[in-house]
Amino acid sequence: MRNVWIRQHVAALRALLVLTALTGVLYPLLVTGVAQALFPGQANGSLVEKDGKVVGSSLIGQPFTDAGGNPIRKYFQPRPSKAGDGYDPASSGASNLGPEDVVDTPARKSLLTQVCERSRAVGELEGVSGARPYCTPDGVGAVLKVFPAVGTPARAVSVNQVCPARPFVAAYQGVEVECARPGEDYAAGRTVPVRGDAKAVVPPDAVTASGSGLDPHISVAYAELQAPRVARERGLPLAEVRALIDRHTTGRSLGFMGEPVVNVLELNLTLDRG
Template sequence: MLPTWIRHHLAALRALLLFTVLLGVVYPLAVFAVGRVPGLAAKADGSVVTVEGRVVGSSSLGQSFTDADGKPLRQYFQSRPSNAGDGYDPTASSAGNLGPESVVDSTEAPSLLTQVCARSKAVGELEGVSGARPFCTPGGVGAVLAVFGDRAKDGTVPRPTRVVSVNEQEGVAKAPFAATYRGVRVELARVGEDYAKGLVVPIKGDAPARPAVPADAVTASGSGLDPHISPEYAALQIKRVAQARRVAPAQVAALVRNNRTGRALGFMGEPAVNVLTLNIALDRRFPVNGAD
């Protein structure tokens, strides 16, 4: 009879060989075989999209439609923002890792609120609509005050002694978004000054609760690689794209509808529009000089 330690080692060796065959050979081959099933092969190969034999992208990965300077190409529908590398880098998939409490800009980077405000302003200017949204200044930064003074028991400052617009700097902004706050003149922020002791007060302003620029136009997806935009954001871009291609907006709207997807399994997620396939359809149906 074999010693106990040898039996244990043999049992471990048999388990190693078994799972090596199952997980190292059988399972990969089974997955590969499933990926070759008609209807699944294209997805397994990365959902690659080709135009005239040339690979132009993947229907599962977003990409930017901008010129060499990063400016939006007016003849194309624009994707949502991306925090993956320099934008839609599949090797650097990531989110911005900023939450709803990120409202005060730092010397290293703008806050999430300022990023949203700046994007909303830019999209509004591009599409010819108001980019105003709650808690944003007209200049496109977070409308946030640092309020100084003795604090009450509830944490408020009923009688401010100093008020600073922390996201608007001297030399950059001409004047603060609000002239006064509770009777105290609002100052522009000065480079190098520390306003951490002030009470942070975001100001909602009079922008509509439902802005003209939809949320997905100003926020990135969790992966930074989302190839879709909302039907609302697509609808906002129809007029501009139609003008750039010199066609009727109704013709562009029809292509948007053709590239719209519903909820997964009929109930998961939201309807969306694939930007890459839509822009390819535009180039095929309504080509313009320089469209690529």
């Protein structure tokens, strides 16, 4: 029995060593060698240099902000990121908040309010309307809590507008709308998002983060929205900036998947090179 036990363990050890050599050494070396031979740029991180210094990767987005976190006006801005403090490859991921996340809490703002705030900020930066459906004029989610939850409304609260804010709508089904009182629990009420009649000028990718939080691209629509500001700040003809957008636009994957996109880092570096 002991000899059998020894033979089994020796065989297991041999299998471990062979598989470790194959999958842990030989296969990675083979893949790395093929990648370095055929796609050296991509294999080394698709790094982008400026004046001989690495300034980023064409595969990972990065902010173009000043020390205070404010957008630098002469640069195209990327889409928002929820990866760590923003575009952190070690914390890649999304907020995991969905379309039903519309009510703010003391601990955090809802996804809807985050979108509304971003839209308002982009509108102010670009000199356009930041209004969009389900958002109040002051940039929070346009959401009511109605009481009772079932039946004829007797009370309505603009739950994301804390007093003394003025509710975005005066009345709901004949009931005066109140501002939200700090510390009051509105969980028992029926949640009623109010669409309103606003039409969004700011594109969706300007107000929502990607699933990875690392997306280096923006939509052509978002790039076009920013073009007048960038042209004005740099003293360039608008037509020239739009031509650069076209040059840095990548078409749909395989010709039919997704939408055309613009690489923000590469576009900004081209602008810096003049």
